[in-house]
Amino acid sequence: xxxxxxxxxxxxxxxxxxxxxxxxxxxxxxxxxxxxxxxxxxxxxxxxxxxxxxxxxxxxxxxxxxxxxxxxxxxxxxxxxxxxxxxxxxxxxxxxxxxxxxxxxxxxxxxxxxxxxxxxxxxxxxxxxxxxxxxxxxxxxxxxxxxxxxxxxxxxxxxxxxxxxxxxxxxxxxxxxxxxxxxxxxxxxxxxxxxxxxxxxxxxxxxxxxxxxxxxxxxxxxxxxxxxxxxxxxxxxxxxxxxxxxxxxxxxxxxxxxxxxxxxxxxxxxxxxx
Numbered sequence: 666x667x668x669x670x671x672x673x674x675x676x677x678x679x680x681x682x683x684x685x686x687x688x689x690x691x692x693x694x695x696x697x698x699x700x701x702x703x704x705x706x707x708x709x710x711x712x713x714x715x716x717x718x719x720x721x722x723x724x725x726x727x728x729x730x731x732x733x734x735x736x737x738x739x740x741x742x743x744x745x746x747x748x749x750x751x752x753x754x755x756x757x758x759x760x761x762x763x764x765x766x767x768x769x770x771x772x773x774x775x776x777x778x779x780x781x782x783x784x785x786x787x788x789x790x791x792x793x794x795x796x797x798x799x800x801x802x803x804x805x806x807x808x809x810x811x812x813x814x815x816x817x818x819x820x821x822x823x824x825x826x827x828x829x830x831x832x833x834x835x836x837x838x839x840x841x842x843x844x845x846x847x848x849x850x851x852x853x854x855x856x857x858x859x860x861x862x863x864x865x866x867x868x869x870x871x872x873x874x875x876x877x878x879x880x881x882x883x884x885x886x887x888x889x890x891x892x893x894x895x896x897x898x899x900x901x902x903x904x905x906x907x908x909x910x911x912x913x914x915x916x917x918x919x920x921x922x923x924x925x926x927x928x929x930x931x932x933x934x935x936x937x938x939x
Contacts, residue, residue: 735841772808
C-alpha cells in the first residue's frame with residue numbers, strides 16, 4: 666500500500682514534468698523580448714507590444730531614448746566633433762602603416778573565428794582560421810602582414826553574434842549605445858564574448874587597442890559617410906539596414922540587401938567590426 670500511495674502521489678508530478686518538457690522542446694528559438702517561455706501558448710503570444718517587428722525579431726522598444734540620447738551622443742557629438750576629425754586625420758597617414766594596423770586587429774579576430782567555427786561544428790573553417798592566425802602571427806610579424814591571404818588561405822569569418830543567430834537566438838531589442846553605435850541585445854552579449862582575447866592583457870592595454878581599432882575602422886567608413894549624412898531619416902535607415910544585414914549573415918537566403926550596392930556592404934562590414 667505505501668508503494669501504491671507513492672505512485673499515486675508522484676504520477677501527476679511526472680505527467681506535469683513531461684508536459685512541460687514537451688512544451689519547452691517545441692520552441693524553435695528563445696526570444697530575449699519575451700517573458701520566460703514555459704508553454705506553447707506563451708511562445709505564440711505576441712510580445713511586440715504594438716511595435717513593428719524588425720528583421721531578426723528585433724523591436725525598437727526604446728526608440729525615443731535611442732533617437733534623442735544614443736543617436737545624438739554618437740553621431741552629433743562624438744562622431745561629429747571627435748571621431749570623424751580624428752579618422753580623417755588618421756586617413757592621411759601612409760597607407761602601409763594603416764594597412765599594418767588593420768591587419769594586426771584582423772589577425773586577432775581569427776582567434777574568434779577559430780572558436781566560433783568550432784562551436785558551430787565547422788571544423789574545417791576552424792582549422793583554416795587557426796592556421797591563418799599562426800602564419801600571420803609568426804611569418805606576418807604579429808599580424809602586421811597578411812601572409813595567409815597572400816598564400817590563398819581565405820578568412821572564414823563567424824562572429825559570436827552570427828553564431829547565436831544561427832542557433833536560433835533572436836536579435837532582441839534594438840539599441841543605440843552611446844560610444845558604440847547600433848546594436849541589439851544579442852550583439853552586445855556576443856561582442857563581450859568575442860573580446861575574450863583582450864582579457865589576457867592589462868585593462869589599459871585593452872582600452873588602447875579598442876581606441877586605435879575604433880579609429881582605424883572609422884577611417885574606413887569615410888567613403889560611405891554620405892549614405893547616412895544625406896538620408897531623410899538617418900536613424901531609421903541605419904536601423905533597418907543594420908538589422909537586415911545582421912539577419913542576412915544568419916540567413917543568407919532570406920537576405921533582402923542589395924547585392925550590387927558595394928557601398929552599403931562595405932559600410933555595414935565596418936560597423937559590424939567596431
